Amino acid sequence: MIGSVCAAVVVVAAVAVQLVLPGQSVYHAGWYNVALCGAVIVSLIAGRRELRRVKAPRVRWATIGILFGTAIVGFAGVLSGLFAPDNQTVVGAPGERIHVESLGTLSFPLASIGTSATSVSLERPLYGKVEVGERRSDAGSFILRAVQRNVAWVEARDPRGNRLTVTQPAGAAFLSPVLLMEHRQTIAGMELPFDSFNVPAARRVVKAVLFTPAQAAALAHGLGSSGDAAVLLAVDDEKERPLPNAIALSTGGKAVTVGGLSLRAVVTQYPAVEVVAAPNLVATVLGGLLVVGGILALVIRPVLSTGDDRSNVSQDDAALGKLDPSRR
Amino acid sequence: MSRYVIWAIAAVALVVAVIVLEPFFPSQKASPAGPAGLAGEAAPVFTLRDDRGRPVSLDRYRGRIVLMNLWASWCPPCRAEMPDLQRLADSYDDAAIAIVGVNEGESASRAQSFAESLRIRFPIWVDASQRYGRTYAALGLPTTVILDRRGVVVRGYDGPLTFDQMRAAVASVVQTH
Numbered sequence: 001m002i003g004s005v006c007a008a009v010v011v012v013a014a015v016a017v018q019l020v021l022p023g024q025s026v027y028h029a030g031w032y033n034v035a036l037c038g039a040v041i042v043s044l045i046a047g048r049r050e051l052r053r054v055k056a057p058r059v060r061w062a063t064i065g066i067l068f069g070t071a072i073v074g075f076a077g078v079l080s081g082l083f084a085p086d087n088q089t090v091v092g093a094p095g096e097r098i099h100v101e102s103l104g105t106l107s108f109p110l111a112s113i114g115t116s117a118t119s120v121s122l123e124r125p126l127y128g129k130v131e132v133g134e135r136r137s138d139a140g141s142f143i144l145r146a147v148q149r150n151v152a153w154v155e156a157r158d159p160r161g162n163r164l165t166v167t168q169p170a171g172a173a174f175l176s177p178v179l180l181m182e183h184r185q186t187i188a189g190m191e192l193p194f195d196s197f198n199v200p201a202a203r204r205v206v207k208a209v210l211f212t213p214a215q216a217a218a219l220a221h222g223l224g225s226s227g228d229a230a231v232l233l234a235v236d237d238e239k240e241r242p243l244p245n246a247i248a249l250s251t252g253g254k255a256v257t258v259g260g261l262s263l264r265a266v267v268t269q270y271p272a273v274e275v276v277a278a279p280n281l282v283a284t285v286l287g288g289l290l291v292v293g294g295i296l297a298l299v300i301r302p303v304l305s306t307g308d309d310r311s312n313v314s315q316d317d318a319a320l321g322k323l324d325p326s327r328r
Numbered sequence: 329m330s331r332y333v334i335w336a337i338a339a340v341a342l343v344v345a346v347i348v349l350e351p352f353f354p355s356q357k358a359s360p361a362g363p364a365g366l367a368g369e370a371a372p373v374f375t376l377r378d379d380r381g382r383p384v385s386l387d388r389y390r391g392r393i394v395l396m397n398l399w400a401s402w403c404p405p406c407r408a409e410m411p412d413l414q415r416l417a418d419s420y421d422d423a424a425i426a427i428v429g430v431n432e433g434e435s436a437s438r439a440q441s442f443a444e445s446l447r448i449r450f451p452i453w454v455d456a457s458q459r460y461g462r463t464y465a466a467l468g469l470p471t472t473v474i475l476d477r478r479g480v481v482v483r484g485y486d487g488p489l490t491f492d493q494m495r496a497a498v499a500s501v502v503q504t505h
Contacts, residue, residue: 068337076348095372095462097365110372112457141348163456165400165433174468175398175432175461201402201434280348287344 001050004063005298007043008070008291011036015077015279016288022143023087023276033081040074043067062297069290076279076287080141084277091149091180091272092120093173103142106132106273113153113177113266120146120273132273141280146271150210152179152231156199157255157262164201164261171197178270181210190215202261203238210267216251228252229267235259362467363484371396371475372463379431379440379452386479389426393501394475395494396428398461401442403469405488410446412491416498417450425498426451432469433458474498476505 014036018027026032047067054060085102092098092108094117099105104124109117119133122144130137132144154177156164166177181193193210209232211219216230228251235246235258246259253266371394373386386394397413399406410429417427427450431439436454443452455461464473464484472485474497482501489497 064337068341072341072344072348075345079348093462095459097465110459110463112459162435162438163433165402166458173462173465175458175466177433177458201400283344283348 001046001063001298004043004046004050004066005295007039007046008066008295010039011043011070011074011077012288012291014039015073015284018077018080018279019143019281019284022278023274027081028084028086029081033078036074036077036081040070040078043070058297062294065290065294065297069287069292069294072283072287073279073291074287076283080277080279084141087274087276089147089272089274091172091182093171093176093178093180094270096173096176100275103139103275108271111270113155113268116269117271118146118148120271138278138281140282141277143276143278145274145276147274148269149181149272150193150212150229150267151181151270152195152208152210153177153266153268154179154197154206154208154231155255155264156202156206158202159257159260159262161262164199167198167200168196169198171195179208179210179265180270181208185209188219198238199261204259204261205236205238205240206259206261206263207234207236208232208265209234211249216249219249231265231267233258233263233265235261235263361465362486363464363471363473363481364486366464366473366481366484369481371473371479371481372460373479374455374459376430376453376455377436379436379443379454381436384451384453386428386475389428389475390479391477392423393425393477393498393505394428394479395425395498396430396460396473396475398430398432398455398464398466398469398471398473400432400434400469401438406470407442407446409470409488410443410448412489412494414446414448414450415491416494419495420498425502428453430455430460432461432466472497474501476501 044067047063050063051060090098090100090106092106094108095110096108097105104122107121107123109120111117119131122130122132122139130139132146134146137144154166156166158164167174168176172180179195179197181195183194184191185194187209196205196207198205211230211232213227213229230249230251232247232249233256234242236242243259248256248258250256250263250265253264255262255264371386375383375385378384413427413429429448429450430453432455439452439454464471467486470488472489473481474483476482482505483497
């Protein structure tokens with residue numbers, strides 16, 4: 001019995017760790033899952049032997065609970081370790097809805113320029129809507145968390161001040177004026193977030209590089225720095241040929257006139273969603289409760305035991321060290 | 329052990345297996361990309377301004393079928409489609425079907441002069457921050473979305489439609505909704 005219980009505890013503990021510290025690469029390692037399977041098998045074999053040997057109903061039910069719980073928890077853990085997808089960060093434009101395989105649909109909030117959003121909605125068939133915020137949210141076999149990223153809202157106007165449509169043919173959303181800055185470019189030894197957008201009415205393509213306040217201050221040394229994040233804007237023609245004198249730095253949301261356009265970029269934070277696979281929470285809790293309940297039933301002597309109850313204590317309980325009938 | 333207990337254990341095992349395995353066999357097919365993928369969902373409602381600066385919202389069209397066309401003045405297919413949209417608007421009773429043109433990202437003055445140059449009489453709204461373009465997952469311009477009387481998206485189209493396509497799309501919604 002000791003072997004079965006110890007192996008069960010190991011399995012539950014290992015899978016519980018996967019829930020507490022999700023997203024570690026070791027959970028997907030072959031050796032880890034073989035070890036987990038091994039612990040489950042040890043528990044099942046030892047428990048089956050015990051079931052054949054013992055006759056007392058309480059011990060039999062406790063053993064069945066432990067075996068069943070271990071199988072459930074182990075199954076959930078190994079399935080997640082071997083078949084669940086790798087960690088991913090889902091980045092979406094404001095107003096965009098992204099379907100994530102095996103999870104559901106993430107709806108990104110429709111924030112507008114200058115306003116901040118902190119949570120993203122998750123919609124799943126047969127489940128209610130869940131708001132994913134900075135605190136972790138359990139969604140079946142996944143753990144989700146919103147993380148804030150720097151994005152840039154851009155606005156383009158012609159020289160007369162008329163607003164112009166901004167498009168992103170290669171971006172997450174075609175008609176979004178929000179640059180998600182998912183690409184990287186190295187400038188002056190600094191690896192910087194980079195994106196681009198089109199202004200079709202003016203036949204211009206604009207490349208944008210994001211600088212943190214510290215980087216912007218280093219870049220603008222001697223010119224005076226406002227302490228704000230900045231966006232370097234480089235305007236090309238529609239065939240992406242650079243135009244002369246068409247590079248400018250937009251700091252603190254101020255408009256710059258460059259390449260025949262008045263451009264304004266406002267750097268703000270917008271949530272993305274970290275999606276980490278984890279053993280199914282319901283199955284793990286259910287299995288864990290069965291194991292814990294089984295162990296408690298084995299080790300805790302009935303508190304309100306009467307003389308009659310004591311006379312019913314079997315040889316099996318005695319074998320577990322609960323009571324020695326020879327001493328009665 | 330009684331047969332009932334064995335059946336109970338088997339039933340619980342089945343339920344647990346379904347719970348654990350469900351994410352690995354998603355039953356829901358991925359929606360089609362673009363505005364067509366929004367079919368069946370409630371249309372987002374924003375308060376915008378029309379080309380004369382008056383506040384407007386989709387709410388006022390509840391009870392009517394709405395054909396919403398997203399466009400911009402720099403987009404040649406949008407320009408080509410506009411006269412057909414006006415012809416469609418003329419061929420239906422306003423009380424039953426509303427046709428709305430939503431300019432994406434341009435100034436009201438530009439939207440207004442564009443509409444006047446093409447003698448457009450249906451309402452023109454100005455979506456300065458391109459919110460409808462984002463929420464309808466527009467893949468390009470023009471984009472056309474048809475809403476039923478409850479304000480639910482019925483169909484979404486990426487790219488220009490001919491007059492016959494517009495009429496057929498609206499007629500099918502009138503018959504079924």
